[in-house]
Amino acid sequence: MKRRNTPTKQAILDVLLLNGKALSHDTIAEMVDIEINRATIYRILNQFCEDGLVHSIVAEDGKHYFAALKHCGSGELDHHHFHFRCTHCKTMVCLEQKVRFDLPEGYSVASANCVLTGTCMDCS
Secondary structure (H helix, E strand, O other), X not given: OOOOOOHHHHHHHHHHHHHOXXXXXXXXXXXXXOOOOHXXXXXXXXXXHHOOOXXXXXXXXXXXXXXXXXXXXXXXXXXXXXXXXXXXXXXXXXXEEEOOOOOOOOOOOOOOOEEEEEOOOOOO
16 A cells, blocks of 8 residues: 655654664654654554565564664565664674574464674674
């Protein structure tokens, strides 16, 4: 479904595209240059996920992070890649490596949530 672009949607998408990392809702709210209420940000992020512009990553603490698919490997709608969350600076990045699955016959993967945690190279 083709959705109408609005200044609010564009502001959120610009933050995601320009940052290059997966961002939490709170971080997006802080970085966007116009005032937007929390519910509107969540609604727009969920629409972006439905439309294949963004994907959501759930960290080990249950917090959701959102990344523009442009920054995830080839940019195709492929959620089968690793993410790395730094426990020191709290950043989340998409890693280029694809996740390989060795499943029993008859099983197929629709989506995966692979988050590695540790210390990033900037915090090492």
